Amino acid sequence: MTSHRHTKKILLVNPWIHDFAAYDYWAKPLGLLYIGSFLRNEGFRVELVDCLNDPEALCFGTRKNGRGRFQKEEISKPAALNHIPRRYSRYGMSPGKFREALQRRCRPDAVLVTSVMTYWYPGVFEAIGIIKELFPEVPLALGGIYATLCPEHARAHSGADLVVEGDVLFREPEDKKSLRAVLETLFGVDLDFFKPYNTLDSLPFPAYDLLPSFDQAVLLTSRGCPYSCDYCASRYLDGFFQERDPLSVADEIEYWIDSYGVRDFSFYDDALIVNAEKRLVPLLEEIMRRGFSCRFHCPNGMHLRGMNDTLARLMYRAGFKTLRFGFETSQADRQKATGDKISNPETAEAVRHLKRAGFRGEDIGLYLLCGLPGQNRKEMEDTVDYVASLGVRPVIAEYSPIPHTALWPSALASSNLDLASEPLYHNNSIFPCLPDSDDVQFLRSLKVRARASHSRKQD
Ligand code: SF4
Structure with missing residues (x-):
C-alpha cells in the first residue's frame, strides 16, 4: 500500500x-x-x-x-x-x-x-x-x-x-x-512505511516553514516532567520524562537563525532546569561557544530548585530575558502536599543566585497559583507578600481545574459549577473553585496588590 x-x-x-x-x-x-x-x-x-x-x-x-x-x-x-x-x-x-x-x-x-x-x-x-x-x-x-x-x-x-x-x-x-x-x-488502508520516531532527537525539526511567517521559535529541550504536582496534567499528557541532546538543540537554534533570521526563542519545557548539568548547562555553553546573539524567554514556569550560581550566570550571559518560575504558594504544608517541588528557603536562594548573576527583579516572575480548592485569603496574601519581599515579580495565575489531575476531585467538590460535564467551566477567568463572589473580588484586588507591591520595590 x-x-x-x-x-x-x-x-x-x-x-x-x-x-x-x-x-x-x-x-x-x-x-x-x-x-x-x-x-x-x-x-x-x-x-x-x-x-x-x-x-x-x-x-x-x-x-x-x-x-x-x-x-x-x-x-x-x-x-x-x-x-x-x-x-x-x-x-x-x-x-x-x-x-x-x-x-x-x-x-x-x-x-x-x-x-x-x-x-x-x-x-x-x-x-x-x-x-x-x-x-x-x-x-x-x-x-x-x-x-x-x-x-x-x-x-x-x-x-x-x-x-x-x-x-x-x-x-x-x-x-x-x-x-x-x-x-x-x-x-482505511495500511501504511507500512513509517519509521519509528520515538525520541525528541530522532524527530526532524518542527515545520515552522508551514507558517506564513514567524518572528520567534519555540524550543523543547525535554518533554514531560519528573515531578507530579496535584494541579498539573504534565504527567498525564506527556507520560515519561525525556531529554534531548543539548548539541541537537544548539543545531536547531543555529538553523532557525541562519535560515530564517530568528532572534527570539522561547522554551516550552515543563522541566527546563531539571538535570541542568547534563542538558541546560552544556546547551548554554554551546550557545556562547557558537556566538549566537539571541533573546531567550521562559514563559512556562521553570523550577526554582536546581538554580545555582553557575547556571544563573550562564543564563544571563547566553541572553535569557524573560524568566518565569513556578512557585505557587509560600505555605510550606501546601508546598509539601501538592508535589514538593520547592520550599521558601530554596526560593530565596535561587533568587539570590539570579540577582547576583545580573538579572533585575522585574526580569524574574514567580507564578502564584490562586483560587485552589480550599485555599484561604491569608495564604494568597502571604504568598504575594513573600514574593514581593524577595524583590521579584509576583505573577498571579488563577487556578484552572484540569481533569485527570490529583486535585480534580477536590475541584469538583469545591465548585458550584458542573465542571465534569462542561469544560467551559474550567476557564480560570471565571474562578471556578471560588464559589463566593466576594472571593472573586478579593482575587481581582490581590492582582492589583501584586502589581503594586512589585512596582513599590522597583521605586
Ligand atoms: S513541577 Fe511543574 S511541570 Fe512538573 S508536575 Fe509540577 S507543575 Fe507540572
Whole structure:
C-alpha cells in the first residue's frame, strides 16, 4: 500500500481561541509543527492553516520580542457563560479568511486538527464545522490537549470523525495510538512505511516553514516532567520524562537563525532546569561557544530548585530575558502536599543566585497559583507578600481545574459549577473553585496588590 505515500495530502489546522482574554506569549502550535515535519519526511504533502499565526491574526504593531496581541472579534458568549459580565471574543484570523485559506488549498485527503485548553473547545468546534462544510467527505481527526483531557466530550460534540487521545508521535508505528494508526483509520488502508520516531532527537525539526511567517521559535529541550504536582496534567499528557541532546538543540537554534533570521526563542519545557548539568548547562555553553546573539524567554514556569550560581550566570550571559518560575504558594504544608517541588528557603536562594548573576527583579516572575480548592485569603496574601519581599515579580495565575489531575476531585467538590460535564467551566477567568463572589473580588484586588507591591520595590 506504499503507493499512497506520495499522493496523500494532509491538512493541519490550529483553530481559534474563544475566551474572555488571550495574549500571544510566544505561542506556537509546536505539536502540530512536529507532526508536519514528521509527515513530510514520510513523503506526505502537508499544508497548515493556523488561525492564530497568520498575518491577519497577529497585531504586528503590538509585537515585541516575539510576543504581542492577537486580532480579536467580539462574539456571543456560549449559554453556559452568560452569567459572566465580561466580553467574549474569537482570537485569530476572521472566519472569512479561514474559509478563503481552506478554499485556496486543493481538497486534502485527511485533516488533523489540534486543540489546547479544554475551555477553548468552541473555537475548535467552529473550525471543524467550517472544514466539514467545505470538505464534507474528507476524514478529520481531532487531537491535542482538550481531546486528551475530555475525549468523551469531544466525541459527543466536536463533529470530528476520530478523536485521538494522547501523544501520537513518540510511539512505535505498530502502536494502536501512533500517528500511523490514526492515518490508517482515516484513510482505511495500511501504511507500512513509517519509521519509528520515538525520541525528541530522532524527530526532524518542527515545520515552522508551514507558517506564513514567524518572528520567534519555540524550543523543547525535554518533554514531560519528573515531578507530579496535584494541579498539573504534565504527567498525564506527556507520560515519561525525556531529554534531548543539548548539541541537537544548539543545531536547531543555529538553523532557525541562519535560515530564517530568528532572534527570539522561547522554551516550552515543563522541566527546563531539571538535570541542568547534563542538558541546560552544556546547551548554554554551546550557545556562547557558537556566538549566537539571541533573546531567550521562559514563559512556562521553570523550577526554582536546581538554580545555582553557575547556571544563573550562564543564563544571563547566553541572553535569557524573560524568566518565569513556578512557585505557587509560600505555605510550606501546601508546598509539601501538592508535589514538593520547592520550599521558601530554596526560593530565596535561587533568587539570590539570579540577582547576583545580573538579572533585575522585574526580569524574574514567580507564578502564584490562586483560587485552589480550599485555599484561604491569608495564604494568597502571604504568598504575594513573600514574593514581593524577595524583590521579584509576583505573577498571579488563577487556578484552572484540569481533569485527570490529583486535585480534580477536590475541584469538583469545591465548585458550584458542573465542571465534569462542561469544560467551559474550567476557564480560570471565571474562578471556578471560588464559589463566593466576594472571593472573586478579593482575587481581582490581590492582582492589583501584586502589581503594586512589585512596582513599590522597583521605586
Ligand atoms: S513541577 Fe511543574 S511541570 Fe512538573 S508536575 Fe509540577 S507543575 Fe507540572
